[in-house]
Amino acid sequence: MSRDEMPDTQQTLAVGGSTYHYYSLPQAAAALGNIDRLPKTLKILLENQLRFADDESVAREDLQALVDWQQGGRSSREIGYRPARVLMQDFTGVPGVVDLASMRAAVQKLGEDPSRINPLSPVDLVIDHSVMVDKFGNPTAFKDNVAIEMERNRERYEFLRWGQQAFDNFRVVPPGTGICHQVNLEYLGRTVWSKEEDGKTFAYPDTLVGTDSHTTMINGLGVLGWGVGGIEAEAAMLGQPVSMLIPEVVGFKLTGKLKEGITATDLVLTVTQMLRSRGVVGKFVEFYGDGLADLPLADRATIANMAPEYGATCGFFPVDDETLAYLRLTGRDDAQIALVEAYSKAQGLWREPGDEPIFSDTLHLDLGDVEASLAGPKRPQDRVALKDMKTTFEKLMAGEENGKAPPSEERGRLNSEGGQTAVGVHESYEHHDSQDVEMDGERFMLNPGAVVIAAITSCTNTSNPSVMMAAGLLARNALAKGLKTKPWVKTSLAPGSKVVTEYLEAGGVNEDLDALGFNLVGYGCTTCIGNSGPLPPPIEKAIEDGDLTVASVLSGNRNFEGRIHPLVKTNWLASPPLVVAYALAGNVRLDLSRDPLGEDRDGNPVYLHDIWPSQADIASAVEKVKTEMFRKEYAEVFEGDETWKALQVPQSQVYEWSPSSTYIQHPPFFEGMGRDPDPIEDVRDAHILALLGDSVTTDHISPAGSIKPDSPAGRYLQERGIKPVDFNSYGSxxxxxxxxxxxxFANVRIRNEMLDGVVGGETRHVPSGEQMAIYDAAMKYQEKGTPLVVIAGKEYGTGSSRDWAAKGTRLLGVRAVLAESYERIHRSNLIGMGVVPLQFPEGEDRKSLGLTGDETISIEGLADLTPGGKVTVTIKSDKGEKRIEALCRIDTANELEYYRHGGILHYVLRRMIGAA
Known part of the structure; x- marks a missing residue:
């Protein structure tokens, strides 16, 4: 659509003496049709299309499709969405900057100017994923952990500092500052963005994509954002639109108020369970209803944060008075707040009482029905009422998954609407004997269900003053009763920003948390992403000797198998006060609604209700949170400490790769790349590298946690003189x-169905019949030039938006993945790396076809692909030959173009230098 085909929708808005230009949605509606009841998320997409209207990437039909969406709550139209900015954390950010550096090297090799490779959209990278809980339970834990972090990650941090000076539009928030999503919420997010262009100041919605799936947390501030793969984010910051189908939007109506003693965490676990059961994968969720009037913004952010757990692309809260109050509290300036209000009202983005937009589907929750809850043992959507924890754990010990005993034929089935658990990565919880432990001069029995990790961690809850203050007050009340943390519990407190420390101190509860072992260990994700650090050696030995099923309780958002700690089989998400409560109780085989936590100094039982703080006490404590705290802590957010400032970085435009580095290496993605893409070839006689079950996560495909010494990665590091104690993590x-x-595919909990009874990253090398590490087998196949495929079940690639789950798959020589269904981001990432995602036809899967992994796979029709088209898959075995018509999950024309170029970065690079 050219500008000439539309009425002039550019308008001006006078706010506080400043004039802003903007593209008016009411003016567009005059030409396209009424949009009063269009969901606010789609109004934001409509504004985005209107602002970028041109003759090439946005057509009038794109705008009309968004307006016409109201007729049925659905659309098959593909649009190109351009977010205002990009957010990264360091685990995903480092490879992103490595790719940019590699692109510069490739451009130089092609004889072009490497400085042409720069982010075109603002990029903020927050270093938050690298601090581990090595030290805990003492006053120097924070200082010690930061020192260890800086020493471990010096190479990475020097590289990021190089990127900060080498690239335009790229900022880095140094380590020891906060978690990216909390920094985004408290400081980076603006709700309404503004930019100088052609002598005018334009205002438009603050939108973003992030390289972490929990980017959705910013939706609580009325900012539309979601997680994408690192590959897709790199393309977005290099000026490419994010290709997407206009989504379905599910409305979630909230009414009423939470009861006394019920936390935001209880609410979010309830919402997660409801939405996962309904099935919202790939959809937007928009919250509405008059219950929002009494829902603090921190609670909204807690719910928005968990969108990946309920499967949605985002969980959005519209702008209203509460949004303005939070912006004011967190120190945003008055002019920005005035702009947010004026712009949101002018564009119909402001939440009005009684709003009833048109939605694809709706759910309703009376906040008064929410009860105290946890979620586990290995999926965030598996909510368990606090009163049911004891019986749930006992059923797990008896071999019943998630407290249920599904029929054998249903065991292991997981679909986008919830379903059962995953046999492909099935965990055993059988009962084993308790172990006698001596540690620090004390003897005790370590029993099944023992809480060995209790962590107040993660952006999800540490951004919320009400639950953090509740944890502190509960600690104070527990100390007054004479309760102590059990000696086998590893305790930690890792807030998402320094502001949390400020208000815990202002509320006077920091000392109470310290006294129970919840000392500050760092500002970062820590336990929630697997950086829980080692358990005390006597505890680890006892767990291994007894093959004990023990537990972690954490205030996080993820509890997948093998994620928190490789020895901890059950992991439970809970509110910060419940984390403290379970540290006192020491075991999850209790009904804390009825069983005592312990005894007071006189031997009397102490119950949870005896120490749970009142809502009035929590509200009084939350009043200690002041604007000055935010302004103080964010005044020099990009500066870093003296160690950070002292890092030595080269001043070159093209990075000088060090062959001896074990952290930063020049990736081979652009080796042999010409100006024109090679023709696509069909796959002939590929072997199966892995045969996987349902709900295989990106954690299973590309683990972020510890590196085993006897794994291929561990051997590689030891060959280069790195001792196991210095391995750091995969993520780092x-x-x-x-x-x-x-x-x-090296996760300790992944199960390859090509092998019976084997758990871990192993496979069978079919030509030799040998069992070996998946990497080793892949290299043997590569030596012979044999292509590979991966076969999987439902919801393949669920979880964090890890680019390396796709990059690693590509580098192992995998040409295609054939699964029953995919998680949105991982499907996109596979295409972005030139791996084709295929989907079994309805009614067929690896079991119905009797696949064992010995078969060879051929795929025909790749050269003639169309979006959403089909290809012929021929499966050969010693029993004969079968053919199926698989659906190619390259869903859009843009994705097909990326695949044709061998990946999205190849496509972008060629475009930036004017090649094909």
Whole structure:
């Protein structure tokens, strides 16, 4: 659509003496049709299309499709969406900057100017994923952990500092500052963005994509954002639109108020369960209803944060008075707040009482019905009422998954609407004997169900003053009763920003948390992403000797198998006060609604209700949170400490790769790349590298946690003189493709169905019949030039938006993945790396076809692909030959173009230098 085909929708808005230009949605509606009841998320997309209207990437039909969406709550139209900015964390950010550096090297090799490779949209990278809980339970834990972090990650941090000075439009928030999503909420987010262009100041919605799936947290502030793969984010910051189908939008109506003693965490676990059961994968969720009037913004952000857990692309809260109050509290200036209000009202983005937009589907929750809850043992959507925890754990010990005993034929089935658990990565919880432990001069029995990790962690809850203050007040009340943390519990407090420390101190509860072992260990994700650090050696030995099923309780958003700690089989998400409560109780085999936590100094039982703080006490404590705290802590957010400032970085435009580095290596993605893409070839006689079950997560495909010494990655590091104690994590080494490709499919809990009774990253090398590490088998196949495929079940690639789950797959030589269904981001990432995602036809799967992994796979029709088209898959075995018509999950024309170029970065690079 050219501008000439539309009425002039550019308007001006006078706010506080300043004039802003904007593209008016009411003016567009005059030409396209009424949009009063269009969901606010789609109004934001409509504004985005209107602003970028041109003769090439946005057509009038795109705008009309968004307006016409109201007729049925659905659309098959593909649009190109351009977010205002990009957010990264360091695990995903380091490989992103490595790719940019590699692109500069490739451009230089092609004889072009490497400085042409720069982010075109603002990029903020927050270093928050690297601090581990090595030290805990003492006053120097924070200082010690930061020192260890800086020493471990010096190479990575020097590289990021190089990127900060080498690239335009790129800022880095140094380590020890906060979690990216909380920094985004408290400081970076504006709700309404503004930019100088052609002598005018334009205002438009603050929108973003992020390289972490929990980017959705910012939706609580009325900012539309969601997680994408690192590959897709790199393309977005290089000026490429994010290709997407106009989504379905599910309305979630909230009414009423939470009861006394019920937390935002209880609410979000309830919402997660409801939405996962309804099935919202790939959809937008928009919250509405008069219950929002009494829902604090921190609670909204808690719910929005968990969108990946309920499966939605985003969980959006519209702008209203509460949004303005939070912006004011967190120190945004008055002019910005005035702009947010004026712009949102002018564009119909302001939440009005009684709003009833048209939605694709709706749900309703009376907040008064929410009860105290946890979620686990390995999926965030598996909510368990607090009163049911004891019986749920006992059923797990008896072999019943998630407290249920599904029929054998249903065991392991997971679909986008919830379903059962995953047999492909099935965990055993059988009962084993308790172990006698001596530690620090004390003897005790470590029993099944023992809480060995209790962590107040994660952006999800540490951004919320009400639950953080509740944890502190509960600690105070527990101390007054004489309660102590059990000696086998590893306790930690890792807030998402320094502001949390400020208000815990102002409320006087920091000392109470310290006294129970919840000392500050760092400002970062820590336990929630697997950086829980080692357990005390006597505890680890007892768990291994007894093969004990023990527990972690954390205030996080993810509890997938093998994520929190490789020895901890059950992991439970809970509110910060419940984390403290379980540290006192020491075991999850209790009904804390009825069983005592312990005894007071006189031997009397103490119950949870005896120490749970009142809502009035929590509200009084929350009043200690002041604007000055935010302004103080964010005044020099990009500065870093003296160690950060002292890092030595080269001043070159093209990075000087060090062959000896074990953290940063030049990836081979652009090796041999010409100006024109090679023709696509069909896959002939590929072997199966892995045969996987349902709900295989990106954690299973590309683990972020510890590196085993006897794994291919561990051997690689030891060959280069790195001792196991200095391995760091997979996540921290994402800048080194040699480590990451060896870690692909290396999760300790993954189960390859090609092998009976084997758990871990192993496979069968079919030609030899040998069992070996998946990486080792892939290299043997590569030596012979044999292509590979991966076969999987439902919801393949669920979880964090890990680019290395796709990059590693590509580097192992996998040409295609054939699964029953995909998680949105991982499907996109596979295409972005030139791996084709195929989907079994309805009624067929690996079991119905009797696949064992010995078959060879051929795929015909790749050269003639169309979006959403089909290809012929021929499966050969010693029993004969079968053919199926698989659906190609390259869903859009843009995705097909990326695949044709061998990946999205190849496509972008060629475009930036004017090649094909």
């Amino acid at each position: 080494r994402r800048g080194n493709h040699e480590v990451m490709m060896r870690g692909t």
